[in-house]
Amino acid sequence: xxxxxxxxxxxxxxxxxxxxxxxxxxxxxxxxxxxxxxxxxxxxxxxxxxxxxxxxxxxxxxxxxxxxxxxxxxxxxxxxxxxxxxxxxxxxxxxxxxxxxxxxxxxxxxxxxxxxxxxxxxxxxxxxxxxxxxxxxxxxxxxxxxxxxxxxxxxxxxxxxxxxxxxxxxxxxxxxxxxxxxxxxxxxxxxxxxxxxxxxxxxxxxxxxxxxxxxxxxxxxxxxxxxxxxxxxxxxxxxxxxxxxxxxxxxxxxxxxxxxxxxxxxxxxxxxxxxxxxxxxxxxxxxxxxxxxxxxxxxxx
Numbered sequence: 001x002x003x004x005x006x007x008x009x010x011x012x013x014x015x016x017x018x019x020x021x022x023x024x025x026x027x028x029x030x031x032x033x034x035x036x037x038x039x040x041x042x043x044x045x046x047x048x049x050x051x052x053x054x055x056x057x058x059x060x061x062x063x064x065x066x067x068x069x070x071x072x073x074x075x076x077x078x079x080x081x082x083x084x085x086x087x088x089x090x091x092x093x094x095x096x097x098x099x100x101x102x103x104x105x106x107x108x109x110x111x112x113x114x115x116x117x118x119x120x121x122x123x124x125x126x127x128x129x130x131x132x133x134x135x136x137x138x139x140x141x142x143x144x145x146x147x148x149x150x151x152x153x154x155x156x157x158x159x160x161x162x163x164x165x166x167x168x169x170x171x172x173x174x175x176x177x178x179x180x181x182x183x184x185x186x187x188x189x190x191x192x193x194x195x196x197x198x199x200x201x202x203x204x205x206x207x208x209x210x211x212x213x214x215x216x217x218x219x220x221x222x223x224x225x226x227x228x229x230x231x232x233x234x235x236x237x238x239x240x241x242x243x244x245x246x247x248x249x250x251x252x253x254x255x256x257x258x259x260x261x262x263x264x265x266x267x268x269x270x271x272x273x274x275x276x277x278x279x280x281x282x283x284x285x286x287x288x289x290x291x292x293x294x295x296x297x298x299x300x301x
Contacts, residue, residue: 005017005018005020005021005024006018006021006022006025006028006031006048007031007051009021009073010048010051010052010055010073011051011055013055013056013066013069013070013073014069015069015072015073015076018073018076018077019076022076022080026080028048028077028080028081028082029048029081029082029083029086031045031046031047031048031051045086045088046088047082047083047084047086047087047088047100047101048077048082049074049077049078049082049084049101049117050088050099050100050101050104052070052073052074052077052101052113053101053104053105053108053110053113054104055070056070056071056108056110056113057108057110067112070113071112071113071116074113074116074117075116075120078116078117078119078120078121079120083121084100084101084102084117084120084121084124085100085101085102085121085123085124085127086100087099087100088100098129098130099129100124100127101117102114102117102118102124102125102127102135103127103129103135103138105117105157106135106138106139106142106157106161107138107139107141107142108142109139109142109143109144109155109157110157111155111156111157111160114157114160114161115160118160118164122164125161125164125165125166126165126166131176131180132174132176133174133175133176134173135161135165136158136161136162136168136173136185137173137174137175137176137185137188139155139157139158139161140158140175140185140188140189141175141177141178143155143158143193152196152197152199152200153200154200154201154204162208168208170185170186170205170208170209170210171184171209171210171211171214173185175188182217183217184214184216185205186201186202186205186210186222187216187222187225189201189205190202190222190225190226195231198231198234199233199234199237202234202237202238203237203241206237206238206241206242210222212238212242212245213245213246213249215251215252218252219251219252219253220251220252220260221249221251221257222238223235223238223247223249223257224251224255224257224260226257227257227258227259227260227261227266227270228260228261228262230261230262230263230266232261232266232269232270235257235270236273239273239277243277247274247277257270258270258271258274
């Protein structure tokens, strides 16, 4: 079948096979895979660009020339009308079922391929899957957060997608993982990523408008979460960057974030910080917090 030229050209990064297919067929949105299983003889659709994203990222050690040939093929397919937002109906052995090409590229954190796709077609930039996951969620689910070299680095593809989105509400966005656990976007990072990277991510999210008083699924705010997990440096960072924030918010159990510290030293430290903050706000005539109501003049035990 002539389709095999397109399939083989993509799998092996051979530009000449792709061009030969286009010259003789022209339809780059019509790639089907013949399943070998006798019990399922149906032809399953696979997006050529998703197939490309899979093979381009299958081996991270692939040489630069081969990577560039994949990008060249992507550019050719997109120039001939290949739709990157058509969802795949085929999975094994390519593991692309249910994704469109941009989602898969984000999941693979392939910044160059994302750039190539968006250059030609950005109409699906705000698409979500059936679980409500957007492209930011896909990037985070695919980000190799266990890799030490990435501890203090925001992936370039994340900034690219943020910049391409017309409007993004970080505080309403959700991420549903592969076991159906639902998180807010920052919550997923703070719970799943290595603790050495969290200060970098917190700065990033605060810059994008993160609401630190947002209630999480258990009724805690991010402040409560940081205190409970013994991250006093992250709360100090919030106080520094967002001094206008209301730090008086209680969780669903009626507790202040200071109550969540297991360490008495941290409890006393933040009592003093909050009291001094209130004094300063009163002197400046901008106090929005009422820390005295927390009875913070007494040391807690």
